[in-house]
Amino acid sequence: MDQRNFLYMFYGFAAAWFLLAAYLLTLVSRESKLRKEVDNLKRMLEEREKKG
Amino acid sequence: MKNKILMAVALASGLYLVRNLYVILLQLPDEAAQGAIYRIMYFHVPGWITSFSAYFLAGLASVWYLIKRDPRADEYAVALTEVGTIFTMLGLATGMVWARIIWGVWWVWDPRLTWAFICFLIYAGYLMLRKTIDEPGQRGRIAAVVSIFAFVSVIITYKSIDWWRTQHPGAVLSFRAGEQRMDPAMEGMLFHNWFALTAFAGVIMMLRLGQERMQRELDALRRYTHSL
Numbered sequence: 001m002d003q004r005n006f007l008y009m010f011y012g013f014a015a016a017w018f019l020l021a022a023y024l025l026t027l028v029s030r031e032s033k034l035r036k037e038v039d040n041l042k043r044m045l046e047e048r049e050k051k052g
Numbered sequence: 053m054k055n056k057i058l059m060a061v062a063l064a065s066g067l068y069l070v071r072n073l074y075v076i077l078l079q080l081p082d083e084a085a086q087g088a089i090y091r092i093m094y095f096h097v098p099g100w101i102t103s104f105s106a107y108f109l110a111g112l113a114s115v116w117y118l119i120k121r122d123p124r125a126d127e128y129a130v131a132l133t134e135v136g137t138i139f140t141m142l143g144l145a146t147g148m149v150w151a152r153i154i155w156g157v158w159w160v161w162d163p164r165l166t167w168a169f170i171c172f173l174i175y176a177g178y179l180m181l182r183k184t185i186d187e188p189g190q191r192g193r194i195a196a197v198v199s200i201f202a203f204v205s206v207i208i209t210y211k212s213i214d215w216w217r218t219q220h221p222g223a224v225l226s227f228r229a230g231e232q233r234m235d236p237a238m239e240g241m242l243f244h245n246w247f248a249l250t251a252f253a254g255v256i257m258m259l260r261l262g263q264e265r266m267q268r269e270l271d272a273l274r275r276y277t278h279s280l
């Protein structure tokens with residue numbers, strides 16, 4: 001492979017993969033937060049129903 | 053079952069991308085004038101096609117929402133737009149690195165680049181706008197109208213290389229140029245990577261869609277809790 005622009009080609013590929021990986025990680029963390037919130041609210045409602 | 057299918061598609065698209073990387077880096081020859089850097093094309097062009105396809109589908113979902121007021125259409129619209137915006141960022145970032153070598157600068161205010169940036173700002177604005185409206189019906193309605201009008205920027209970006217011939221190269225792909233302007237092996241590989249990226253985009257869109265549904269469930273639970 002021609003080595004002239006290899007470094008910049010690597011930067012381009014790295015930028016693409018980094019963006020996709022970062023978004024995927026954001027999705028995973030958002031999902032766990034949402035799940036936690038839904039579970040907390042459901043538990044809270046169940047406790048209220050038991051009391052009421 | 054649905055999760056298993058999603059996992060299978062994710063795995064297949066991941067393997068497909070790795071296989072494509074092997075061919076792109078180790079099997080395809082360098083381009084005569086550009087050397088190794090032309091390989092950015094394999095992410096740049098499919099990134100844009102994927103983002104434009106996502107915006108198109110988001111526009112259709114928005115029209116569907118306005119006609120039927122079906123919340124699922126709004127969920128699809130937001131998931132598709134968010135994934136489309138990520139691929140727009142991918143297209144812009146890879147294009148800038150490519151431009152640095154070919155044009156000697158990271159950015160020029162050429163019509164194609166300017167409209168691509170405007171397109172990104174409009175769709176980022178759509179996503180921000182959604183965060184500012186609490187009432188789901190109003191949010192869906194306003195977002196749908198914005199999404200439909202935003203698609204005009206996609207059409208202008210797509211056609212800009214035909215309307216204004218400046219810095220950015222014109223149409224190269226055979227389906228658009230009407231003739232073979234690129235080596236068939238190089239062009240074929242571009243479609244392979246586009247297919248793999250589209251499959252991957254489909255998977256992350258489905259994940260995002262699931263979160264949108266979970267968010268609606270959460271909002272409904274919150275409203276119910278407050279009403280008690």
